[in-house]
Amino acid sequence: MIYEFGIVVIRTKSKVIIVANTVWYLANFRLNLAIALIKAGYQVTMVAPPGDDSKKLVAAGICFIPVVMDNKGTNPVADMCLLWRLYALLSRERPAVFLGYTIKPNIYGGLACRMLKIPSIHNISGLGTAFINDSWVTRLVRLLYRVGLDKATKIFFQNPDDLSLFEKFQLVDSSRTERLPGSGVDTHWFAPTTLSESMDSCFCFLLFGRLLWDKGVGEYVEAARQLRGEGKEVEFQLLGFLDVENRSSIPRSIVEKWEVEGVVRYLGNSDDVRRVIAQADCVVLPSYREGTPRSLLEAASMAKPIITTDSVGCRETIVDEVTGFLCKTRDADDLASKMLKMMDLTNKERLAMGQCGREKMIQEFDEKIVIDRYLSVVEKSV
Numbered sequence: 001m002i003y004e005f006g007i008v009v010i011r012t013k014s015k016v017i018i019v020a021n022t023v024w025y026l027a028n029f030r031l032n033l034a035i036a037l038i039k040a041g042y043q044v045t046m047v048a049p050p051g052d053d054s055k056k057l058v059a060a061g062i063c064f065i066p067v068v069m070d071n072k073g074t075n076p077v078a079d080m081c082l083l084w085r086l087y088a089l090l091s092r093e094r095p096a097v098f099l100g101y102t103i104k105p106n107i108y109g110g111l112a113c114r115m116l117k118i119p120s121i122h123n124i125s126g127l128g129t130a131f132i133n134d135s136w137v138t139r140l141v142r143l144l145y146r147v148g149l150d151k152a153t154k155i156f157f158q159n160p161d162d163l164s165l166f167e168k169f170q171l172v173d174s175s176r177t178e179r180l181p182g183s184g185v186d187t188h189w190f191a192p193t194t195l196s197e198s199m200d201s202c203f204c205f206l207l208f209g210r211l212l213w214d215k216g217v218g219e220y221v222e223a224a225r226q227l228r229g230e231g232k233e234v235e236f237q238l239l240g241f242l243d244v245e246n247r248s249s250i251p252r253s254i255v256e257k258w259e260v261e262g263v264v265r266y267l268g269n270s271d272d273v274r275r276v277i278a279q280a281d282c283v284v285l286p287s288y289r290e291g292t293p294r295s296l297l298e299a300a301s302m303a304k305p306i307i308t309t310d311s312v313g314c315r316e317t318i319v320d321e322v323t324g325f326l327c328k329t330r331d332a333d334d335l336a337s338k339m340l341k342m343m344d345l346t347n348k349e350r351l352a353m354g355q356c357g358r359e360k361m362i363q364e365f366d367e368k369i370v371i372d373r374y375l376s377v378v379e380k381s382v
Contacts, residue, residue, distance in 0.1 A: 182292025
């Protein structure tokens, strides 16, 4: 806002609004994109339920607007209230373009943009296994996606399986879809460090992320029991949030029992996982289904070999036998065998495997690839 001849003249740059279901997601996965948009001359506003991570956004010069959102609920009244809140917010802010992430912002943000004729760009970051089931709930979700994304400018997918699924059910117009390498990874920030080897004499496996059953944490713990039962000198670590709002979340009491049993070591959660990754010998994620798992991208970027499942979203992050090992989904026995195979490698072989993984991240999954694509699509949309 400036003054000319005593008259207030408002001169604004194009505004971009970014919406997700948690402010933690925005601060950890989309902050660098927001900063890149600001550097390109856009005004950026981020929207999510309130949380402490909003301080990171404000410190970066980003306007944050809190909005009430029942992330996991299926109450239609609550969802209609969310649609109204997003409609009112977008009507007031009048952005040049809307960027939607996670399920409800994609669906109800897309509907609000459709009503207000605001260009919208959506990112499908992963689908739950229930999405494939043939029930009235999943049929309703598909209908909502079809209506919410019908007028979208662009719909990004993080893996080919999710894109194929949306095309199979005719939820999107293929001409407006595109695949991105997940959220990407900052390969400069997640780089190999001088702590590249475990500080303890025993071998160390690490699983980090939201501690959910769907992430294969149960199989990880069972595989740990098997290897410990064989007398192996090995530590199994867990790092991540407990008590999250998710039907698949693992109760804190269960994790405490595992610790008492001595099968795993729980490290709590951390805003900077690099040191923990650096001290691990191998990072494991036996997930049932993902968009593109950020934990594996970060680990591979730090030149750590990985073990993950041959499942949607996970298999794209690895070259089996080259950057790590693939194991069967929901199979603790196979996971244990792949862990043992990793331990049997020489340190030189594991370092070479990790380096191949880092090269894959730089070539295919660097965050700059994602940001550059977003900047291009936003520029064409305003």
